Amino acid sequence: MDYIIEMLHITKEFPGIIANDDITLQLEKGEILALLGENGAGKSTLMSVLFGLYQPEKGVIKVRGKEEKITGPLDANALGIGMVHQHFKLVENFTVLQNIVLGIETTKRGFLKMDDARKKVMDLSEKYKLFVNPDAIISDITVGMQQRVEILKMLYRDNEIMIFDEPTAVLTPQEIEELMQIMKDLVKEGKSILFITHKLNEIKAVADRCSVLRRGKYIGTVEVADTTPEEMSEMMVGRKVNLTVDKNPSKPGEVVLEVKDLSVEAKREGQTKKLVHDVSFKVKRGEIVCIAGIDGNGQTELIHAITGISDMSTGTVTINGEDVTK
Missing domain, CATH: 3.40.50.300 (P-loop containing nucleotide triphosphate hydrolases)
Structure with a gap:
């Protein structure tokens, strides 16, 4: 060979x-x-x-x-x-x-x-x-x-x-x-x-x-x-894997997470750059919400802002109706 x-x-x-x-x-x-x-x-x-x-x-x-x-x-x-x-x-x-x-x-x-x-x-x-x-x-x-x-x-x-x-x-x-x-x-x-x-x-x-x-x-x-x-x-x-997903249609309940007008800015070399731009969405109980995008398009910054790991410049986050922004 x-x-x-x-x-x-x-x-x-x-x-x-x-x-x-x-x-x-x-x-x-x-x-x-x-x-x-x-x-x-x-x-x-x-x-x-x-x-x-x-x-x-x-x-x-x-x-x-x-x-x-x-x-x-x-x-x-x-x-x-x-x-x-x-x-x-x-x-x-x-x-x-x-x-x-x-x-x-x-x-x-x-x-x-x-x-x-x-x-x-x-x-x-x-x-x-x-x-x-x-x-x-x-x-x-x-x-x-x-x-x-x-x-x-x-x-x-x-x-x-x-x-x-x-x-x-x-x-x-x-x-x-x-x-x-x-x-x-x-x-x-x-x-x-x-x-x-x-x-x-x-x-x-x-x-x-x-x-x-x-x-x-x-x-x-x-x-x-x-x-x-x-x-x-x-x-x-190292084990059998089923590559087909069996999933019944979801029956979402009430809104548990609401994100409104969330923006994240970064200061680079004296300039302000928006990494996340006025993003709003709702997640209901019992559903899977997907955030899609190619690496480096703000998904990480969005999650960091929602979870409070880093600061958001504008926007609010509510969980079960309670404001948990920042």
């Missing part, structure tokens, strides 16, 4: 916890391998070991059949390994182009040669359909666009092995579809992808094989085409 990456018997310990317990993971060239597990199963830790952010206590990493010692991200990059972290590592007030070349700038007599870099970035974005405006400032573009910048950073560094850590957590459904297509295009061009996730439908949509971790241990690897979501979820949590 032609493995481009082999992580053999990797053990990574932190004080009081074995995050990765004797894990073996093998990535074939030109495939999308999903790494599935619940939160805290050790997926991100294992990928951080591969990317050189952590050193394992035991085990061996082979890249293209050769044993390697990866002491940091620069080593990983030199071996052609790139990583898109769940929380992007971009400089907010730099342009897209500046972020892509950061750390491997081409200079001539001490001056930055941005023209060649710009051409290479434009060619790559054309080839992989990763359309971005190279002159846009990072803080002005959407999260989905920022993720494309991270992918272009890997391509610009000629990374052949790409690690995506929970890449869909911050995306809209349309952006998720676009990302899935981008991943398929990347492997068509000969890249190999490790895709960390706990979303079974996404694995079914793009992955060739799926390796499962549970509580720091390796459970097994399956061919995605021959496996049901139920079987994968059972490997992930």
Whole structure:
């Protein structure tokens, strides 16, 4: 078998916890391998070991059949390994182009040669359909666009092995579809992808094989085409899981929680920014109310304001008719 990456018997310990317990993971060239597990199963830790952010206590990493010692991200990059972290590592007030070349700038007599870099970035974005405006400032573009910048950073560094850590957590459904297509295009061009996730439908949509971790241990690897979501979820949590929800229509009672005109403001660099903007809703007894939105759209601030963890700038919160604002 032609493995481009082999992580053999990797053990990574932190004080009081074995995050990765004797894990073996093998990535074939030109495939999308999903790494599935619940939160805290050790997926991100294992990928951080591969990317050189952590050193394992035991085990061996082979890249293209050769044993390697990866002491940091620069080593990983030199071996052609790139990583898109769940929380992007971009400089907010730099342009897209500046972020892509950061750390491997081409200079001539001490001056930055941005023209060649710009051409290479434009060619790559054309080839992989990763359309971005190279002159846009990072803080002005959407999260989905920022993720494309991270992918272009890997391509610009000629990374052949790409690690995506929970890449869909911050995306809209349309952006998720676009990302899935981008991943398929990347492997068509000969890249190999490790895709960390706990979303079974996404694995079914793009992955060739799926390796499962549970509580720091390796459970097994399956061919995605021959496996049901139920079987994968059972490997992930260690018991039978029913993925269909049986739910009678709710018969809501009286209003128990009422939120009126709630706003949360943040002061940043002398400017006031509204993180939550005049939100009102009611929750009745016996019902489930969902607050939906992509990561970073104010859900956390809303909940913190309702529960009094942080201050609201305007608005009221009543529980069972009693004012519990602040």
